[in-house]
Amino acid sequence: MGANSSYMAMYNIIEQAKEGTVLVPDDFTTCGTPDAVRSGLSRLCRNGKLHRFAKGIYYIPLYDKWDGTPREPSLDAIAHKIAQRDNARIIPTGAYALNRLGLSTQVPANIVYITDGSARQVKFGEGRSITFRHSNNLGNFAYQSKLMQLAVLSMREIGENAITEAQIGKIKSMITEHVSEEDFKHDIVLAPTWVKTILQR
Numbered sequence: 001m002g003a004n005s006s007y008m009a010m011y012n013i014i015e016q017a018k019e020g021t022v023l024v025p026d027d028f029t030t031c032g033t034p035d036a037v038r039s040g041l042s043r044l045c046r047n048g049k050l051h052r053f054a055k056g057i058y059y060i061p062l063y064d065k066w067d068g069t070p071r072e073p074s075l076d077a078i079a080h081k082i083a084q085r086d087n088a089r090i091i092p093t094g095a096y097a098l099n100r101l102g103l104s105t106q107v108p109a110n111i112v113y114i115t116d117g118s119a120r121q122v123k124f125g126e127g128r129s130i131t132f133r134h135s136n137n138l139g140n141f142a143y144q145s146k147l148m149q150l151a152v153l154s155m156r157e158i159g160e161n162a163i164t165e166a167q168i169g170k171i172k173s174m175i176t177e178h179v180s181e182e183d184f185k186h187d188i189v190l191a192p193t194w195v196k197t198i199l200q201r
Helices: 003-016 025-031 034-046 075-086 094-101 146-158 165-178 181-188 193-200
Strands: 051-054 057-059 090-092 110-115 120-124 128-134
Touching: 003 025, 003 034, 025 034, 034 051, 034 057, 051 120, 057 075, 075 090, 075 110, 075 128, 090 094, 090 146, 094 110, 094 146, 094 165, 146 165, 146 181, 146 193, 165 193, 181 193
Parallel strands: 110 128
Antiparallel strands: 051 057, 090 110, 120 128
């Protein structure tokens, strides 16, 4: 495959993908040699078809419909793309888990996930980063309900002595609304004893 046909194959993939899609060089392996893909990526960035987010991470610009400025994808979308590339599972933890559950309005500049893949940190922009911390505790990844997983990790983040009745109320009402009885029965077994006690009362 020549450099031009390689570029056109990459161009076609981008034309068919949605604005805001996060891409990595592995998404273009069918388009040519690693060198051809590298030069194709540079050319697509020069043409404004792709934006480079960090080393080896690109995205199709998503333009704001009000003022036409390109918006970056969310850090969560980037993290999930990295996990997909590395064939790993990830779970948001810490302040970001609280934010995702609506228990905190703060979106941290440094998002931390636990992963069953390799530990690493991806830095970009002004002091922002995504950190993947390797966890050997596979119980963290055994939850059937993503919400239960997030709720348990958030409760652990807040801590048994610091969690408030308001926070407990909010978590319990979300679980009642979104988690099936079957998933709850499966997942509650995985939670620390104090979390179990609170959620079962």
